[in-house]
Amino acid sequence: MTLRALIADDEPLARERLRFLLAGDDEIEVVGECRNGSEVLASLKAQQVDVLFLDIQMPGRGGFEVIEQMRPTQMPVTVFVTAHNQHALQAFEVHALDYLTKPVEPERLKATLARAKERVASNTALLNQERLKQVLTEVGMHGVGGKEYPKRLLVPNGTKDMVVNIQEIEWIEAADYYSCLHVGTKSFMLRETVKQLANTLDPNRFVRIHRSTIVNMDYVREVAREGRSEGSVTLTRGQRLKMSKSGWLNLVAANRSP
Numbered sequence: 001m002t003l004r005a006l007i008a009d010d011e012p013l014a015r016e017r018l019r020f021l022l023a024g025d026d027e028i029e030v031v032g033e034c035r036n037g038s039e040v041l042a043s044l045k046a047q048q049v050d051v052l053f054l055d056i057q058m059p060g061r062g063g064f065e066v067i068e069q070m071r072p073t074q075m076p077v078t079v080f081v082t083a084h085n086q087h088a089l090q091a092f093e094v095h096a097l098d099y100l101t102k103p104v105e106p107e108r109l110k111a112t113l114a115r116a117k118e119r120v121a122s123n124t125a126l127l128n129q130e131r132l133k134q135v136l137t138e139v140g141m142h143g144v145g146g147k148e149y150p151k152r153l154l155v156p157n158g159t160k161d162m163v164v165n166i167q168e169i170e171w172i173e174a175a176d177y178y179s180c181l182h183v184g185t186k187s188f189m190l191r192e193t194v195k196q197l198a199n200t201l202d203p204n205r206f207v208r209i210h211r212s213t214i215v216n217m218d219y220v221r222e223v224a225r226e227g228r229s230e231g232s233v234t235l236t237r238g239q240r241l242k243m244s245k246s247g248w249l250n251l252v253a254a255n256r257s258p
Contacts, residue, residue: 008034009055037061049076056082149202155188170219174212207254209247
């Protein structure tokens with residue numbers, strides 16, 4: 001992965017030195033140089049920049065003013081480069097990756113670049129994950145009675161994300177702030193409560209039979225009433241799940257729906 005870098009400094013010699021040091025890294029491409037804050041703003045709006053090496057004191061707009069003018073989501077990974085160290089605290093308050101003092105030392109810059117690459121890779125992974133979630137949401141919805149319900153869920157599983165087909169979920173149980181999805185012989189933890197899932201999934205298929213349990217009616221084999229306020233549901237794999245009075249009413253309502 002090649003990172004696109006922008007250098008912003010009003011001193012030609014400082015820009016030249018930093019450009020020379022960056023040239024020693026094959027994964028860095030300098031896409032522009034700026035002399036003041038106005039040029040930085042124009043460059044950021046005109047092209048993709050992954051890492052910004054930003055001087056604090058420049059004619060017109062300084063480094064902090066540049067950040068104030070840009071939305072946080074529009075700012076690349078930012079490394080402040082300055083001859084003064086009294087602004088370090090303020091630099092980290094605006095979420096700068098690092099703070100380098102002039103003259104920049106090669107080893108110090110090398111360490112900063114390693115962190116920048118990790119940050120950009122992490123941001124890219126998160127962005128791709130959000131895009132995948134959006135795509136799954138857009139292509140995995142179907143209309144029922146004017147309302148849309150998901151067909152798939154993206155579930156974290158270690159270092160990977162699993163795509164779980166909604167119809168394959170047999171039942172769901174509460175686990176504090178998580179829900180455990182039972183899919184065949186496998187189980188997946190999802191950071192959503194049973195209440196949230198009950199409001200998300202198709203109520204004609206997924207019925208909340210207890211405050212801590214949702215069942216997929218496609219996998220229900222038997223329903224037993226045990227008194228006026230309790231009961232149980234047996235699934236096709238043999239699991240026997242407790243059912244409350246309100247759960248029984250939910251189940252009856254779901255089966256009455258067309």
